Each structure stands twice: as structure tokens, then as C-alpha cells.
Amino acid sequence: MTVPSDRRSRKRLATRQSISIAATRLFMQRGFDHVTVDEIASAADVGRMTVFNHFPRKEDMFFDRxxxxxxxxxxxxxxxxxxxxxxxxxxxxxxxxxxxxxxxxxxxxxxxxxxxxxxxxxxxxxxxxxxxxxxxxxxxxxxxxxxxxxxxxxxxxxxxxxxxxxxxxxxxxxxxxxxxxxxxxxxxxxxxxxxxxxxxxxxxxxxxxxxx
Structure with missing residues (x-):
């Protein structure tokens, strides 16, 4: 994946990756259907709307590549x-x-x-x-x-x-x-x-x- 050169874009990419990592860990531990978006937001230390700003669908967090x-x-x-x-x-x-x-x-x-x-x-x-x-x-x-x-x-x-x-x-x-x-x-x-x-x-x- 290309790493953005400007600070704002790098921060956005880091937040996206943090959400995906937290979500994937929870999905693999408990099963995709048993994990809520609120739980993902809490694990990634972001707000619920931040999650949806990066991932319109819950499954996109798992298939983030x-x-x-x-x-x-x-x-x-x-x-x-x-x-x-x-x-x-x-x-x-x-x-x-x-x-x-x-x-x-x-x-x-x-x-x-x-x-x-x-x-x-x-x-x-x-x-x-x-x-x-x-x-x-x-x-x-x-x-x-x-x-x-x-x-x-x-x-x-x-x-x-x-x-x-x-x-x-x-x-x-x-x-x-x-x-x-x-x-x-x-x-x-x-x-x-x-x-x-x-x-x-x-x-x-x-x-x-x-x-x-």
C-alpha cells in the first residue's frame, strides 16, 4: 500500500489501520457476527462515526486489503x-x-x-x-x-x-x-x-x- 506523504493523510491511514486491526482481532476471537461496531470503536479507541467514516460496511474492516x-x-x-x-x-x-x-x-x-x-x-x-x-x-x-x-x-x-x-x-x-x-x-x-x-x-x- 502506498504511504501518503502528508501528515494528515498519514494520520488518517494510521486510524484506518488501527480500526481494521482491532476489528479483525475481535472477529477472529469471537466470530464476525458476534462483534458490534461499538465494541470495535472501543477497542480502537475511536468514536462510532469514525469507524463508519473509514469503513461503510462492517465486513470491509475484515477485507481491508x-x-x-x-x-x-x-x-x-x-x-x-x-x-x-x-x-x-x-x-x-x-x-x-x-x-x-x-x-x-x-x-x-x-x-x-x-x-x-x-x-x-x-x-x-x-x-x-x-x-x-x-x-x-x-x-x-x-x-x-x-x-x-x-x-x-x-x-x-x-x-x-x-x-x-x-x-x-x-x-x-x-x-x-x-x-x-x-x-x-x-x-x-x-x-x-x-x-x-x-x-x-x-x-x-x-x-x-x-x-x-
């Missing part, structure tokens, strides 16, 4: 190396993020608790599905822009859907691997192996398009 993920995908495609296809660019992105040990690709006891919190709430599961759909639109648009095609390009839509299916499967299987073996390195290897395998199929499906 959503926009960061979109920006990361857009930037990867906008800045891809000459001669590297969009599909390959995103495969390489997965490997880079794993090497950098970013929080959302970290397989640990804490990440298991994060996933369990989602599974325990219909609201969070519904929001996760909505985020996935929104990500598909973001990727499709970024792909079409990277190839100089019009928005809503059918090939870009197909590529985005296949890509998300690959990453989602890889992510879920990596968490299952960690749950069984408690080995973060092996879980990461499972994730990257499935991303690589899925990318091969994606390239075959997109053969003849500017995306592969």
Missing part, C-alpha cells in the same frame, strides 16, 4: 516487461509476492484462523464472493487495456475468469496443505505449483489472443 490487491494487479499489467505476455506477467507476480512474503499469501496459524472466520460467517462468505467477482472485472479491464483492446473484450473476460479460478484453487489447496502439515514452505510450494499448472492451461486457452 481489497483495494490494495486490485491496485497490485493493475500495476503489474501496466508495467509489464516488453515481450512478456499479460498471462505470464501475472504468473510471475504470484512468484514475486510469495518471495516477498506478503500477508495475503502467508500460510500460517493466523491465516488459518482468518479463513476459519470467513467460513463461520455467511456475511463474510458473501462478501468474499463479491470481491472475487469485482476482481474478475478489474483483471478483465486491465488485461484489455494492456493489449490495447476495448473494455468488455470477451477474450479478456475469459482470461480473467480462468486466472481467478486458478489462483482461488491454488490458494484453497495451499491452506489445506498447511492445515494438514503445518509447513508454510510446502504450502507456498503447493500454491505456486498450482498457479504454474493452471497458467499452462490458461495459455493454451488464450492461444491466438494478445493475452497469452
Amino acid at each position: 481489497e483495494e490494495e490487491g486490485r491496485e497490485m494487479l493493475r500495476n503489474a499489467l501496466q508495467r509489464r516487461e516488453p515481450g512478456v505476455t499479460p498471462v505470464e506477467t501475472l504468473r510471475l507476480l504470484a512468484h514475486r509476492l510469495a518471495a516477498e512474503d506478503v500477508p495475503y499469501l502467508r500460510f500460517s496459524v493466523r491465516s488459518q484462523a482468518f479463513m476459519a472466520t470467513i467460513e463461520g460467517s455467511e456475511t463474510l462468505k458473501a462478501r468474499a464472493r463479491a470481491i472475487r467477482d469485482e476482481l474478475a472485472q478489474t483483471i478483465s479491464l486491465a488485461l484489455s487495456e494492456s493489449a490495447g483492446r476495448e473494455p468488455a473484450d470477451p477474450d479478456a473476460d475469459l482470461a480473467a475468469g480462468l486466472l481467478l479460478a486458478t489462483w482461488t484453487t491454488a490458494f484453497v489447496q495451499a491452506h489445506r496443505s498447511f492445515q494438514l502439515k503445518q509447513d508454510a514452505r510446502e504450502a507456498t510450494a503447493v500454491f505456486l505449483g498450482l498457479v504454474d499448472q493452471g497458467t499452462l492451461g490458461l495459455k493454451a486457452a488464450m492461444a491466438g489472443t494478445p493475452y497469452a
Whole structure:
């Protein structure tokens, strides 16, 4: 996430992060549906309206990295190396993020608790599905822009859907691997192996398009 340069923006970002951290801790301890906004405000030492100023919906406090993920995908495609296809660019992105040990690709006891919190709430599961759909639109648009095609390009839509299916499967299987073996390195290897395998199929499906 880009750190704002001015003091006021930095303070606002710090407040947002403080609310998200407090909310996520409570959600993971007690379950999303059993935590109130007033309790989150108290834990973060802010007012109720301050919480809503930063997060219009309660579930946004849990999925607070959503926009960061979109920006990361857009930037990867906008800045891809000459001669590297969009599909390959995103495969390489997965490997880079794993090497950098970013929080959302970290397989640990804490990440298991994060996933369990989602599974325990219909609201969070519904929001996760909505985020996935929104990500598909973001990727499709970024792909079409990277190839100089019009928005809503059918090939870009197909590529985005296949890509998300690959990453989602890889992510879920990596968490299952960690749950069984408690080995973060092996879980990461499972994730990257499935991303690589899925990318091969994606390239075959997109053969003849500017995306592969």
C-alpha cells in the first residue's frame, strides 16, 4: 500500500489501520457476527462515526486489503516487461509476492484462523464472493487495456475468469496443505505449483489472443 506523504493523510491511514486491526482481532476471537461496531470503536479507541467514516460496511474492516490487491494487479499489467505476455506477467507476480512474503499469501496459524472466520460467517462468505467477482472485472479491464483492446473484450473476460479460478484453487489447496502439515514452505510450494499448472492451461486457452 502506498504511504501518503502528508501528515494528515498519514494520520488518517494510521486510524484506518488501527480500526481494521482491532476489528479483525475481535472477529477472529469471537466470530464476525458476534462483534458490534461499538465494541470495535472501543477497542480502537475511536468514536462510532469514525469507524463508519473509514469503513461503510462492517465486513470491509475484515477485507481491508481489497483495494490494495486490485491496485497490485493493475500495476503489474501496466508495467509489464516488453515481450512478456499479460498471462505470464501475472504468473510471475504470484512468484514475486510469495518471495516477498506478503500477508495475503502467508500460510500460517493466523491465516488459518482468518479463513476459519470467513467460513463461520455467511456475511463474510458473501462478501468474499463479491470481491472475487469485482476482481474478475478489474483483471478483465486491465488485461484489455494492456493489449490495447476495448473494455468488455470477451477474450479478456475469459482470461480473467480462468486466472481467478486458478489462483482461488491454488490458494484453497495451499491452506489445506498447511492445515494438514503445518509447513508454510510446502504450502507456498503447493500454491505456486498450482498457479504454474493452471497458467499452462490458461495459455493454451488464450492461444491466438494478445493475452497469452
